[in-house]
Amino acid sequence: MAYQLEGRLLEVCDCNVLCPCWIGEDPDNGTCDAVVAYQFDKGTVDGVDVSGLTLALLPHIPGNILQGNWKVAVFVDDAATDEQQEALLNVFTGKLGGPVADFAALIGEVVSVERAPITFTVEEGKGSLRIGSGPTPVAEADIASYMGATDKPTTLQETVFSTIPGSPAYVSKATKYRRNSSDYGLRNVDLENHNAVQGLFRFEAA
Numbered sequence: 001m002a003y004q005l006e007g008r009l010l011e012v013c014d015c016n017v018l019c020p021c022w023i024g025e026d027p028d029n030g031t032c033d034a035v036v037a038y039q040f041d042k043g044t045v046d047g048v049d050v051s052g053l054t055l056a057l058l059p060h061i062p063g064n065i066l067q068g069n070w071k072v073a074v075f076v077d078d079a080a081t082d083e084q085q086e087a088l089l090n091v092f093t094g095k096l097g098g099p100v101a102d103f104a105a106l107i108g109e110v111v112s113v114e115r116a117p118i119t120f121t122v123e124e125g126k127g128s129l130r131i132g133s134g135p136t137p138v139a140e141a142d143i144a145s146y147m148g149a150t151d152k153p154t155t156l157q158e159t160v161f162s163t164i165p166g167s168p169a170y171v172s173k174a175t176k177y178r179r180n181s182s183d184y185g186l187r188n189v190d191l192e193n194h195n196a197v198q199g200l201f202r203f204e205a206a
Contacts, residue, residue, distance in 0.1 A: 002045070002046060002096040002097065002098065002205045002206060003043070003044065003045040003046070003087075003091050003096055003098065003100075003203065003204070003205050004043055004044055004203075004204050005038075005040055005043035005044075005045070005050070005091070005201070005202070005203045005204075006040070006041055006042050006043060006200075006201070006202045006203075007038060007039045007040045007041040007042070007043065007200070007201060008038075008039045008041065008120075008122055008198070008199070008200055008201070009036065009037070009038055009039075009197075009198065009199045009200070009201050010035075010036075010037045010039075010120065010122065010127050010129050010141070010143060010196070010197075010198055011034060011035070011036045011037075011196065011197045011198075011199075012034060012035050012129070012141040012143065012174045012177045012194070012195065012196045013027075013032050013033060013034035013035075013177075013194070013195050013196075014028075014029060014032065014033050014034070014177070014189055014191055014194055014195075015027050015028040015029065015032055015194065015195045016028045016194060016195060017146075017171070017173050017193075017194065017195045017196075018156075018171055018195060019032070019195040019197065021061070021065040021161075022156060022159045022160070022161055022169065022197060023156075023159055023160060024064070024065065024066055024160045025064070026063065026064050027061060027063075027064075027065070030063070031060065031061060031062050031063065032059075032060075032061040032065065033059075033060055033061075033179065033181075033186065033187050033189050034057075034058070034059050034061065035056060035057070035058055035129065035131070035139045035141065035177075035179060036056065036057045036059065037054055037055070037056040037057075037118065037120055037129050037131075038054065038055050038056070038201065039053075039054045039120045039122075040052065040053050040054070040055075045087035045088065045090065045091055045096070046087060046090075046096070048083055048084055048087040049084075050080075050084050050087060050088055052079075053076075053077040053079060053080050053084060053088070054077045054118040054120045055074070055075070055076055055077065055088050055092060056074075056075040056116075056118055056129075056131050056139070057072050057073070057074055057075075057092075058072065058073040058074075058075070058131075058138070058139060058179060058181050058184070058186060059071065059072045059107070060072075060186050060187065065106070066106070066160070068105065068106040068107070068108060069106075069108035070106050070107045070108055070109075071108065071109045071111055071185070071186065072107050072109070072110055072111065073110075073111050073112040073113075073114075073181060073184040073186060074089070074092070074110060074112065074113045074114070075114055075115070075116045075118060075131050075132075075138065076088060076089070076113070076114070076115050076116070077115075077116075077117075077118050078115040078116055078117050078118075080115070085115070089113065091203070092104060093110075096205055097205050098203060098204065098205020098206075099203050099204075099205065100203050100205070101205075111184045111185055111186070112184050116131050116132050116133075116138060117130075117131075117132065117133050118130070118131050122198060125144060125145035125147070125153050125170065125172075125198070126142075126143065126144045126145070127142075127143040127144075127172075127196075127198055128140075128141065128142050128143065129141045129143070136180050137178075137180065138179070138180055138181060139178065139179045139180070139181070140176065140177075140178050141174045141176060141177045141178070141196065142174060142175050142176045143172050143173070143174050143175075143196040143198065144172060144173060144175065145170045145171065145172045145198060146171050146172065146173065153170050153171075154170070154171040155168030155169065155170055155171065156168060156169040156170075156171060156197075157169075167199065167200050168199070169197050169198070169199040170197065170198040170199060171197065172195075172196035172197055172198050173193055173194070173195070173196055174191070174192075174193070174194055174195070174196040175192060175193060176192060177189060177190075177191045177192070177194055177196075178190050178191075
């Protein structure tokens with residue numbers, strides 16, 4: 001098995017709630033500036049254990065999400081060894097094929113690959129994400145799911161980006177979303193009450 005990865009996803013962007021990209025439509029602003037983070041609760045890549053690590057992407061999406069040509073800064077958990085970092089980058093650059101290669105094909109330019117401390121928490125529909133340290137981290141967001149009339153989280157089923165068949169994406173809102181990314185040629189973001197999504201993922205490739 002080339003890789004077997006399972007865990008949780010947090011995504012925030014500058015679209016309104018709910019982000020049209022999740023159903024393959026154009027972003028609200030014509031472009032989309034986001035943070036997408038993957039927490040690997042368990043996983044191996046070519047025999048390398050990557051459990052407990054996080055990888056985050058800061059993409060600029062210039063139009064319809066499915067048309068690709070994204071510009072992306074990549075941040076790898078600073079707890080990763082060199083071997084673990086190489087393994088994760090091999091997956092997320094598409095070198096090992098499988099479902100992540102389809103995702104990687106949307107990326108037109110990787111502007112940076114860096115190590116950084118990444119804080120990723122999810123508990124009872126609430127999540128938080130922080131990339132970097134100090135008073136001005138590269139990105140930070142606080143996220144909470146919308147709740148339905150029965151006090152259950154509001155969900156999307158069978159979206160174009162559902163990463164476990166049958167597993168829902170949780171429709172959420174970021175009370176805070178800041179991205180300090182101009183050093184990478186990417187737009188800074190400072191917003192409240194815009195789109196966020198939580199979900200589960202499972203990626204496998206032989």
